[in-house]
Amino acid sequence: MTGRSVVDGAFRLLRALPQAGAEHQLARLAKLTGLPRPTVHRLLGQLRDTGAVDWVDGRWTLSPSLLGITRQIEPVPGLRRIAAAVMQTVREQTGATVSLVVPTVTPSGGPMDGLSVGIPAGGTVDDRSDRIPAGGTLADGPLTGRPLTGGPPADVLPAGGVLPGGAPFIALDMIPGREALPIVAQAGAPMPATTAAGILLDPTGAPSPRRRPFGAAVDDQDLFAGLTCYAVGVALPGGLRASLQIARTAAHPAQHAGAIVHRAAVALEREIRTAAALE
Numbered sequence: 001m002t003g004r005s006v007v008d009g010a011f012r013l014l015r016a017l018p019q020a021g022a023e024h025q026l027a028r029l030a031k032l033t034g035l036p037r038p039t040v041h042r043l044l045g046q047l048r049d050t051g052a053v054d055w056v057d058g059r060w061t062l063s064p065s066l067l068g069i070t071r072q073i074e075p076v077p078g079l080r081r082i083a084a085a086v087m088q089t090v091r092e093q094t095g096a097t098v099s100l101v102v103p104t105v106t107p108s109g110g111p112m113d114g115l116s117v118g119i120p121a122g123g124t125v126d127d128r129s130d131r132i133p134a135g136g137t138l139a140d141g142p143l144t145g146r147p148l149t150g151g152p153p154a155d156v157l158p159a160g161g162v163l164p165g166g167a168p169f170i171a172l173d174m175i176p177g178r179e180a181l182p183i184v185a186q187a188g189a190p191m192p193a194t195t196a197a198g199i200l201l202d203p204t205g206a207p208s209p210r211r212r213p214f215g216a217a218v219d220d221q222d223l224f225a226g227l228t229c230y231a232v233g234v235a236l237p238g239g240l241r242a243s244l245q246i247a248r249t250a251a252h253p254a255q256h257a258g259a260i261v262h263r264a265a266v267a268l269e270r271e272i273r274t275a276a277a278l279e
Contacts, residue, residue, distance in 0.1 A: 009035055009043050014052065014062070018190045021224050022059045022182055029060075061184055075102050075240045080173045080187075082275055086268045087175050087244070094257040096246035097177035097185050101169050101197035101231070103241075168193045169201055172242070179249045182224045194223060196231035197243035214262060218255050219247075230254035232265040237276050244268060 016032035029044075030037045044060055047053040054063045074080060080100070087098045169191035176185040183189070191198055196217040199208050211217050219229035231245035244265045248254045 006043070006046075009033070009039060010047055010052075013040065013043055013047065015190075017053065017060060017062055018184060019192050019194075019223070020060075025059055062189070064186070074172065075242070076236050076238075076272065076276075078275060079236070079242070079272070082271050083173060083244075083268055086264050086271065087173065090244070090246060090260060090264045091175045091177060093260050094246055094248070095178040095252070096248045096254060096257060097174065097179075097181055097183075099171040099174045099189075099191075099197065099245045099247070100234075101191050101195070101201065101243045101245055102172045103169055103201055103203075169195070169198050177246075177248065179252070181247055181249065182227055183247065185247075192223070195219060195245070196229040197245040200231050200233045200243045201241055212255075212258075216258060216262070220253065220255070221250055226250045228252075228254040230258050230261055232258075232261045234265050234268050234272075236272060 012033040012035065013029060016029055019032060020028040026037055026040055029035075029040045033040065035043070044053060048055060051063055054061050076082075079102075083100045087100060090096070091098045171187055171189045171191055173187045174185060174189060193199075193202060196210065196219040199210055199217040200215065208217065210219065210222065215233040217231050219227065219231075221227060226249055227247060228250055229245055229247045231243045234242040234244055236242055244261055246254050246257060246261055248257070
């Protein structure tokens with residue numbers, strides 16, 4: 001392979017890795033990328049040497065350092081901080097893995113360049129009168145000192161830059177749930193367009209049998225066996241959109257907790273409006 005083809009192959013692998021799953025991963029990656037299996041194996045080794053991927057528990061994953069770059073992108077300044085308490089309450093009420101998913105491009109198709117400093121590990125949510133208490137309802141408050149997910153700030157993505165692998169959506173933040181899931185459950189994870197959140201954020205609004213009333217979409221083991229998701233859209237200032245998504249195993253279908261996600265999305269939109277009005 002030439003230098004250019006090596007780079008192209010590496011980016012194909014980075015794009016495909018979140019969709020490959022854990023079973024027969026090399027074969028899946030070869031099929032998704034169109035690369036021969038020996039090439040896939042060799043490129044993964046090179047990517048591991050550069051710190052872009054890791055070999056963990058018998059499978060290849062995107063490395064925390066690579067995912068950390070994506071934590072810098074916020075379509076609305078402070079969105080991760082604002083959403084943290086709402087997401088934590090959803091996690092406590094449902095036991096699900098909770099994600100706030102955003103596009104990597106603007107509605108006009110340009111790269112998202114709303115950058116901000118990452119939240120340090122162990123940071124806390126600001127004291128706000130309309131926060132949600134642990135174990136309370138979405139109408140309750142206040143909540144202070146809740147620990148945030150995430151890690152120390154990584155290198156800032158250049159303004160106008162794009163995410164590694166060109167993923168259309170990312171988990172701006174993610175709180176792992178009580179169940180083990182066949183996904184990368186951490187902030188910055190690329191999100192394929194075929195996820196429930198991706199369907200909602202598709203700028204074309206294409207019809208899908210997985211769309212549900214009131215701005216929701218589901219994943220009933222459509223991407224991975226044993227994985228279910230339920231996502232609800234969240235309106236952001238400036239005509240931008242995000243999606244609040246939960247993921248659970250098929251033994252506890254995510255859509256059974258749909259009402260909680262809808263109430264959380266409404267609460268999050270209210271908090272975003274309040275924060276915007278105070279600026």
